[in-house]
Amino acid sequence: MIQDGFEKLLIESQDEEERRYIDIQEQIHEELIHEQYLSQKDIEYCLGFDVSSLSNEANFPDIEKIFNDLRSE
Secondary structure (H helix, E strand, O other), rough: OOOHHHHHHHHHHOOOOOOOOOOHHHHHHHHHOOOOOOOHHHHHHHHHHHHHOOOOOOOOHHHHHHHHHHHHO
């Protein structure tokens, strides 16, 4: 369930003009941490997500960037 929500966030956040927050760090913080109430452990679990499974998405490089930004945070 956690990774399903994480996958949804990645897909919905791939287009900067469509997401709620332009700044990706703010998007991650507000949508992932506040909206879904994820703990640090939950986020660590999300980092095990196979981001390559979304490689068919139109803006996959943006999805990968979001994932890597979260990883580096």
